[in-house]
Amino acid sequence: MEKDIVVVLGIESSCDETAASVVINGRKVLSNVISSQIDVHTKFGGVVPEVASRKHIENISLVVEKALSDANMTIEDIDVVGVTYGPGLVGALLVGLQYAKGLAYSAHKTFIGVNHIEGHISANFIEYPELEPPFMCLVVSGGHTFIVYMKDYGEFEVIGQTRDDAAGEAFDKIARAIGLGYPGGPKVEKVSKEGNPDAIKFPRANFHDNSLDFSFSGLKSAVLGYLNTKKMKNENINEKDVAASFQKAVVDFLVDNTMKACKIKNVDRIAVAGGVASNSFLREKMMQEGKKLGIKVMVPRPILCTDNGAMIASAAYFEYKKGRTTSFDINAIPNLKLGER
Structure with missing residues (x-):
């Protein structure tokens, strides 16, 4: 029997934002937490991939915990864990991807890898709930x-x-x-x-x-x-x-x-x-x-134009509704094309 309400935890770490969000049915945001690294990278004049990866490792647990807390939920309340697996910086992608895999596997949740570009497009479903x-x-x-x-x-x-x-x-x-x-x-x-x-x-x-x-x-x-x-x-x-x-x-x-x-x-x-x-x-x-x-x-x-977890959660929901789930052996694909799976 198909669920009327699907709760998705979206995780994003493709570049220099560590982000997580809880979204219902791809359109209603319950929480949207973003930890930006702009101040860290400004002194270098741009994003340094190794530095970005290290900051993601430091921040990801805290960001996900806050997203769940702000939504007044625990991992048990989540139906789907969605995460960006490309395109992006390979080291940064791997931090979010591996964390999401571990979380979904240990909590027996449906796991869905999301194309980052597809996520950006899906931000419009949050801003415009009537959009089809x-x-x-x-x-x-x-x-x-x-x-x-x-x-x-x-x-x-x-x-x-x-x-x-x-x-x-x-x-x-x-x-x-x-x-x-x-x-x-x-x-x-x-x-x-x-x-x-x-x-x-x-x-x-x-x-x-x-x-x-x-x-x-x-x-x-x-x-x-x-x-x-x-x-x-x-x-x-x-x-x-x-x-x-x-x-x-x-x-x-x-x-x-x-x-x-x-x-x-x-x-x-x-x-x-x-x-x-x-x-x-x-x-x-x-x-x-x-x-x-x-x-x-x-x-x-x-806030929905920048890299964020809500757009990833939205995209994951629509993948879920299409019956598309992801194997836990998926790897990060830094040059992932739109429409590739």
Whole structure:
């Protein structure tokens, strides 16, 4: 007999957040605990994988215990343990994966490995409980940039993806180049509010095969070239204008391709997911273009855009409802593709 209420514990450790959450039926969050390592990695100018793994080891038991406590539950009340097994940093992934395996095995719970990108998409089911597939989703974060057509729960078609840097990675590199430091995305966004987004015309990639893929390496090189030319000529650099113009080039590219994907698939709903989805300029531009074209744009609140356990628990629930469970001999897959199992 199928249960009406399925309680899922979701665990996430793919990069530099140790997170755990308890979610009912993929949509109702009872707890969402995130231990961030930003302060630890800021002094290095980016995430150091070995340091991240060590911090996950230190934090994971405490984070999971707090998630259960905040939900007023014990492991006995949990039906499913879901955990990220890829993509991500292999050492970081292994910490969460091995912990979740041990917990599920010892407590005789159903165990489900979750694709991190699928988790980001699933954050929208929490923010919008009425949301059902099909819809288009732009997944944009430090490590990933995808346009995904979600045909059904757990069924995806990649419409476009980056051929080099992810958008968030490009933000980090340009932030470093203009002296803003790490993490780049929020810092570029902040100074861009005081800059002129039309001050500098930076290029964007154009593919001759009518692809909706992205490429940010050329844009990144153009910004670095602009900065170097200014320095060689001993000319002043307006960092605010550089940041704003760069951000506009990235966001225009993301929005244009996503809107084109909707037209191709005749879809009138777009969900946005991933860390860069917190960017206010991206949100505003997406909403504006969506309104013009009669497309509803959905964006989760920032806490659900960052890496978190709630999105993993949600994705695990829908895998469970599809009858997909995971063997305990599963390994971490740092380059896991969307839709692979």
